[in-house]
Amino acid sequence: MEQISEKKLKNLKVLIWILSIVIPVVVAVLFGVKIEGYDTSFLPPIYATINGITAVLLVAALIAVKNRKLKLHERLMKISILCSLLFLVGYVIYHMTSDPTPYGDKESTMYLVYVLLLVSHIILSVTVIPLVLVTYLYAYLGQFDKHKKLARFTFPIWLYVAVTGVIVFLMISPYYGA
Template structure:
């Protein structure tokens, strides 16, 4: 591996580690901040749709790389990252301006909902560095390392995108 590539990856590693800590902490802190006077109640179906679109784009990206269409794969992965970032901004904006919605289901469905929600949240935190490291390895033309990490990253990212939609569908009847 070239020295330039190693230096680039070391630089990105520090940034990725920082972002992987700062983003979840910032989201947690911003959940405590309430901004009055704004109505972003229209956002949940939009950011749920963005999660659904992210899942579709991720699947299309997998199909593209399986067909050896590298340029399309690269473009679709960049779109997926952009969609995920857009989701995060809207999600935080909604929660900073709205009260949390309690899940109203009872019995087994309540346990299923909380299982999906908790795994979604935990994996959404874990996927941040995975996506960024996978992306940097591709940018550094370390495609073997990219492929190895993508085999772990992809199913987690897809799970997070799909369960984001599932969580929304399950809680949407309880929005006020």
């Protein structure tokens, strides 16, 4: 692993925090951009599936590291990061080209469950960005004690975001095109 000075480590962490702020801001700005003339209605099941795949990969990566299959763990985590990035791209493209889908029955208890899951999903999806990036940075640098300590916090949040992404999709999908 690469030896790195404290100054370079600090600069990388600053870059991670900048990305962690810029990504959600750019996503929020892009939500205000509407591009007409494209049918991207096929995307929600795709990006929900990607979220599901991410959840499975995260669990598989946890099992791999527990069984000391470190190369497999590393590959699975890299693929999980790629899946999360692909999800985000698909999600943004869909919302830039489609009108919002309102939940159908706002008087039901399920609507409250939907809103609670959606809000917690969104908040934690923003929170998980720096956690994933710093956790990955520690592993990349071979600082496995720090990596392991932070991963114990990052993993359940990332898994929650991936799983609730699928659940939110399943709850809103009956109202697409309604």
